[in-house]
Structures are given as C-alpha cells and as structure tokens.
Amino acid sequence: SMASPALLMRVVASAYSVAEKAATIVRNVMSAGDLGIVEKAGPNDLQTKADRLVQMSICASLARKFPKVTIIGEEELPTDDVTEDLIEDGHCEEILKKPCPAQYTGIKEEELVIWVDPLDGTKEYTEGLLDHVTVLIGIAYGGKAIAGVINQPYYNYEAGANAVLGRTIWGVLGMGAFGFQLTEAPAGKHIVVTTRSHSSALVNECITALNPDAVIRVGGAGNKIIQLIEGKASAYVFASPGCKKWDTCAPEAILHAVGGKITDIRGNPFQYNKEVKHMNSAGVLATLRNYDYYASRIPNTVKESLVP
DSSP states (O other): OOOOOOHHHHHHHHHHHHHHHHHHHHHHHHHHSOOOOEEEEETTEEEOHHHHHHHHHHHHHHHHHOTTSEEEESSOOOSSOOOGGGOOOOOOHHHHTSOOOGGGTTOOGGGEEEEEEEEETHHHHHTTOGGGOEEEEEEEETTEEEEEEEEETTTTTTSOTTSOOOEEEEEETTTEEESSOOBOOOTTOOEEEEOSSSOOHHHHHHHHHHOOSEEEEOSOHHHHHHHHHBTSOSEEEEOSSOOBHHHHHHHHHHHHHTTOEEEOTTSOOOOOSTTSOSBOTTOEEEESSOHHHHHTTSOHHHHHHOOO
C-alpha cells in the first residue's frame, strides 16, 4: 500500500482547501454589503468582518486537523466561538499526490509554525480595489518559510460575468510553485512595485535612488509578490516598518520556490519561528531575478534609518 503522505504535504493540501473556503467568505461578506469596518491603529489600519471570519475559519480549521502546530494570525480574536459553518475539512488531492521534498519528510506537527494573514490588502478591499486582495497561509519550519498558499478571491473579477472568479497559488521549497504562469519582467526594465497606502519620505527616497523606469503602487504584500512572479514588476521595495511576518511568510515561500529572493532592506533574511517579533521593522526588498542589482543600489542613509 502507499505510504501516507508526509505531514507537510497534508498541511499544504488542507491549507489549499481552507484558503478556497476563505475566498468564499471574503466574497460573501462583500456581496452582503456590510463590511463591519473597525479602525485598529488608525484609518490605514483597518479590520473588517471578512478579516475576522476568515481568520477564525482558517485557524480553527487547521487547528482541528493539526492540533500541535503553532498558528499565528494577524487579528487578535477569541478562538472559542467558531461556528461549524466556518470549518473547512477538505484537502486538495492533487497536492497529496506529489512527493514531499526529502528534507521535509520527517517534520513533526509541533515543529511547524503557520502564519496567517486572513485578508492582505484590507484597505484596498474596503475601497473596492478587489484585485489587490489576497488570503495568505505561510508554513515555516526551523524559522524558515518553506511552503505557502496565496488565494486571490477576486482574480479575474473584471473579466465579465462568465469568468471563473479567484485562484489559489501554492508552493513548497524544493518542489516549485503552482497555479500561475511564471513570467520574468522585461529584460533591462526596472519596474518597482511598492506600497499604495503606507508611503513616506523614506519609502520615496529609496525608490528614487533606484532610478526605476516605472513605479507601480498597489496594496497587499501577497499581491506585490504576484506582480514579481508574473513579470509585471522586477522589484518589490518597501523602505519602512509596517509589514509583518504573516504578510511575508507565504509569499516568501512561493518566491523562493521559483528561485527569487526576499530580505529586509539591509539584506537580512526573515525569521519565522514562533518566538520572533511580528514586525518586519527593516522593510522589504524582493525580486524574482537580479536581486543584487537592487540591493547594491539601496542608499546607506535608508539602511541606517531602518533598524531590524
């Protein structure tokens, strides 16, 4: 008989289905029309009914299947009042059929940390910029992002009534990433993707120093990594604190699975063990290719302004 799939593949297969359920919740909240917006730290730091319900759904669904895994979500929420209709018990069969990379076959539940951003790009969601929105489930082992799921609930939403809405991208280090067409940005073009709603003098100083051909300002870390892997941008640059571990864990795993690179602005890798502080205080620098080109052009004044 077939050996049962390795734990990591079971977690990723479940996270895939859990993310699809999350996307349905996100779309249902929006179509019902009451977003239930709460300001957390201010007008650019929002939480909606979708953030709350999706986090409860993801965390409760994964905790029920993998009780010893540490799960860290963005929103501070009670965990005891999750209704059955929020639980997703399914998994993606196609993922279970793939062999687990050898270095991850022996992982135990208690060694995994799952970082969850239930709705990345909340501000854009409230403003109707629906293609910016992603659901992020990142899986870390030994402090490193090793697998991730990114769901775009509104992928294709401008393609007309008959278009299939939404998609799920997933990846595992040593295996690759799936659910999209890997594309490199045009050679010799320097297209920088950066924040839309969290700009600052430092953010802009850093971008100016790179002398880009174009700057794309969009919401969501997940969305920005998708811009890189689909060739719409050549670098994701954010010279500011504000981004958190749940923003970068899933996108990092997917970017690294296809040979890209993400660090803070100073070139340090991110750590994802459960004790780590949540803030990525020293910003983000990410590329699919040519990381060194951009890293070498970050001004020292910018690096010195951002303390890890």
